[in-house]
Structure formats: C-alpha cells, structure tokens
Amino acid sequence: MQHLQGLNDAQKEAVLTTSGPVSVLAGAGSGKTRVLTTRIYHLIKEGVPADRILAVTFTNKAAREMRERLTHRLGDGPLPFVATFHGLGRELLQRYGTRIGIPKYFTIFDRDDSKAAIRQVLKEMDIDPKEMNPNFVLSRISKEKGEGSTPAEFRDKYAQKSFQSRVIAEVWPRYEAIVRKEKALDFDDLISLPVSLLRDHEDIRREAEQLYSHVHVDEFQDTNGLQGKLAGYLSAVHNNLFVVGDIDQTIYTWRGATIENLLGFEEKYADAKTIVLAHNYRSTKTIVAAGNQIIEKNQNRKDKHAVTDNPDGEPIRLHVARNAESEARWVARETKKAVLAGTAPEEIAVLFRTNFQSRALEEAFLSENIPYKVLGTRFLDRKEVKDVLAWVRLALDSEREVDRVRAVQSPTRGIGKVTLGKLIDGRRDELKPAERTKVAAFEAIVTELNELSKIAIPSEFVKLVIEKSGIASALQKGGEEDMERLENAKELATLASRYDGMPGEEGISAFLAESALAGDQDELDAPGKSGATLMTVHAAKGLEFDTVFVTGMEEGLFPHEAREGEKRDEEEERRLFYVAVTRAKRRLNLSLATVRRIYGTDFASEPSSFIRDIDEGLITFSEGEDLYGERTIYI
Ligand code: ATP
Ligand code: MG
16 A cells, blocks of 8 residues: 555554544654545545545645645545534534524624624723723633533623623623624634534434544644534544644643543543654754753643654754844845755745734845745735625625625715714615715615626626725725735635635635635635745644744743733743744744834843753854844853
C-alpha cells in the first residue's frame, strides 16, 4: 500500500486501526494531521464510500487544505465531508432544522453582527458600552452557550452574584430575540442547536447516526463540551471515532475548550485505543529542543518529550529593536533577504500575539515593498463587503431590518435618518412625496433583485447586486481607494462562483453561509496573491512554515497580561508560545521592541520571560542596523 510508505510504525497503526474509537496523542509536528488524512484515504481505498466519512478540522483553511490533498489523491471521485464544527452544524441544521422550526434558509450572524446586536441591546437598556464592554458580554454569553446553558439557567445561577452577571442575564434573552427576528443563527447556535436537536429528538438522532460511518476530529484538545458531544452523537452507532490532538496545544480555554474531551477519551470510550507519536518530522533539532524546553515549564501537563532525526539546523535568532517600527522593519527586511536567498514567500510566517501588532508590520512590509497577506477577518470586515452582503440578504428576504438600514445607505440615495425612522416605525403615510419617490425607487430595486435571485446563478447574482444597488457606479466615481473597494466587492462574486453549480436561492444561501463562517477563525483565500503571511499565533495553529518570526516578545504582550481584575493564565500563554515556536520547520526568529507605543503613549517594555525558558545556547543575537544593544540583560 503505497500511501503507507514512509509512515513510522505508530503512524501506520493509527491509519490501519479502522474500527473502534481511537485517539492519537502527540506533540506538534508529529504527523497527527497527516495520519488523519492518510487514514481517510485508506478507508476510501478499502471501499468505504467517501460520503460516509466525516472529518472535522479547526479552521476553514485546514478544511480546504485537507480537501485539496484528498482531491489530489482521489482525482474526481466523491469527497468526504470535510468541515469545521460550525460547517458541520450548519449542514445538520440544513438537513433537520425545519423539524424544530428553524427556517430552511437561515443566515448566520458572524461575531461582528452579534456584537452589533449586543450593542443595540445595551443601548436600549441605557447602559453605557464604556461601562459594559459588548465584547465581554458576547464572549460570556458565547461561553455559556458553548456549555449548553440557557438564559434562564444563567440568571438563576449568577444573577445574584454581581452587577455584571445581572446585566448579562438581561441582555442575553434580548439578544436572542434580535437574532431570531433576523431569521439568523449565531456561531454558538450552529453547535448548540444541533446538539439539542440530536439529544431531544430520537428519530432525528437515529437518522443522523447513520450519516457517517467514520468520524474524524483534528485538534481535539480545543473542542468544547458541546463539540465533544456532537462528535459523540454522530459516531454513536458505528463507534468509529478517530480523534487527534496535543494537550500542550490547548489555546482556546478562554472560549470554553476543555482538554477533558481528550483526557477523558479512554474513560468515555471503554474500547478506545490510544496511540502516541513521539517523533517530530517538522522541525530541526534546535527548534524541537526549544519546544520541549518551553512546554516543560508548565506544571499542568502530562510528560512528553519530542525527538527528531532532522539536522541540528540554525540557532534561533533574537532581535532586540528600539521600537515597534524598527522591529517591524527588521522583520520585513529579513523576510526580503530570505526570499532573495530562495525561500518561497508562502513558507514565511510572521506571528503576533495580538491583532494590533499587525498594523506596524503591515506598514513596514508595504514601505519595503515586500508582498504579504494578512490572515484574519480583514476582508469581511470591510465596509464595502458588508454592504454587498447586506444587499444580497435583503434581496432574498425584504423583511430584514438591519440589512435594509444598511442597504438604503449604501450608496447614499437621499433617504435620510428621518425618513428611515418613519419607515422603520411603519409610519409610511407620513412620508413626503419626494421621500416616497426615493423609497419606492429603492424598494423597486430590492424587488427586482429578489426576482433575479430566483433565476440567476450565484456569481451572476452577486454581480447584479453590485450593479443594481448602485454600489458599482458610486465607487467608480471615486479615487484609487474606491477602485480598490470595488475590487473587494467584486471578489465576493468570485467567491460566490463556487456555488454556481447549485440552484439559485440554495446556492446564494450557501454562499452567504460560507462568507459568514469564513470570518470565523481565519481568512478568505486571496487567490493568486503570494507573499509572507502575517497572522496571530491563534490563527497559525496546525500550520507549518520554513521560516517563522515570533514578534513582540515582551512581558505583558507575550505572555499577554490579563484584563483588569482577571488573572493571567500563564500556562495557556506558554502553550501559545509553544504553538508559535513549533510552527517553524527550519528557521525561527524572535523579536521584541524595547519601547512600544500603546494608545499614543510610549512604554518601556521588558523582554518576555518566555525567552528565558529557552536554553541560551540555542539562541544567537541578530543585530539589525539599529540594535539597541543591551544584550547582557538576557544572558
Ligand atoms: P500540529 O500539532 O502542529 O498540528 P501535526 O502533528 O498535525 O502537527 P503534521 O502537520 O501532520 O503534524 O506533520 C508535520 C510535518 O511532518 C508535515 O510536513 C508532514 O508531512 C510531515 N510528516 C509527518 N509524518 C511523516 C513521516 N512519517 N515521514 C515524513 N514526513 C512526515
Ligand atoms: Mg495538525
């Protein structure tokens, strides 16, 4: 069997154990994902129908890569269902949701939509968002939903405890009302509703248990309670659940991830087989050693030690820069040097702990004229993209209030706040004749697009939306920046073309769902664009690169300090650093700025204590042209 060639014995065992529950526990770069993909291929070769195989990955990007790898091997044959948990939830709700009153074509609130809804509720309750951060409220609600609790349960349990909890207990049901009114589901619903659907409806559960004969989950250490349950339900009958993970890479506990799913696997599945992989295939000896040294500082873990046959490789480079700008410049120039020396730009990643760091880095890459791409929610956060999506949704369902408000103003068409207010309040008869004409013209476009949505293929439909809404002509009148905006809007049509094979409304709805899900953990592909990738450490999970820069190695930044009044989870921060370091195959660079400007004020920063977790013998200093020169403080 050719596909088994090159695998070590433990890996082979994992691939060949095709029945019963299996967990593969292993460190970074030991081939967990490779084993999972090979196993799927093996199952298909053994005659298991591809569409009976499910693989759940952590990000859309990982799902895409796995699909590509399988397509490459399988040719044109049917593919297994590869999706994130959110994508899986969406699929289940699309199949069975109508039975519990979920509309066939629901839309999905992405985190920004949810945040906006929370903000609206706070406003209605006369609570200043400065007093009660909408982000905080959302993440609390989201975590509770991830644990399967309801607003009523939350109120009973916490409402007496603090002012904050009382507010959240009141915001939550109102927030749900907004989501339902928009005929939408939020990210958490995509997990919690399928779980309750399967739990409470035996007939549906019986059907769903038959969907997949083999269930696979990558990055199992970062699943939450409900995700673990979902995997359990779907594999209950055939009992072929295959999970892989690394406890040391749990980096989403703040979102409710629980390593208990992985740690308790053997207990839950009495007949489970556990396979341990110790061999690292990804990185040089130096990087593997650094990874071991870092993670061994954590107390709360099971002992494990990675080994590799790879060469020693180069030492880890540490660069101490004067400030964030010069740090960014160093990273950009070193990237350029690496590319000139033959490293493919796609093989270079620049990692940061927090999003705001990307601005300085992007600026440096731009000014040094080095191609780069940002992995993040940027594309979907763009106003023009949101505008087009609002129009698309409105065209499908003209009752959507939030989208109507957005669409009526993009582009502006002389319908002001007052008119809008009258419309929203249903006081149409108070409209002046001039207002009435404008509103009628707007509504005619919506109606026309609605008709078109039934006959046009998705990509064509998105193009029609961009034209007929007036977005295209408004942007065409603008300057350079508007032209770029138009290109972004047009990119949506390219994205929609993936669904051209599906009938009108269904295809458009699938496209909307994807664009909502794409902003979840990672990016939309920017096809054809090559360059180094800038991203958060969280987003880099599961990926690997020849050369990695870990920036902002400063106390308070990485490890990141906790929010006021909260305790920093030092061990999770260190796991995050372990994830960052173990992304590198051959070259690892660490950098820091001795002065960093935050909210316009310069702060002197201390080097990250994490640097000292690495044996100094593995590190060498890299002097940029503006080295600050206080190396003695580290050694
Ligand atoms: P992470 O924990 O970071 O997700 P992982 O355990 O999933 O890592 P993979 O990404 O599957 O690791 O594998 C790491 C690298 O090692 C990949 O480039 C993979 O192709 C390679 N690899 C895995 N197993 C072998 C092997 N037996 N021989 C050669 N290369 C291998
Ligand atoms: Mg992996």
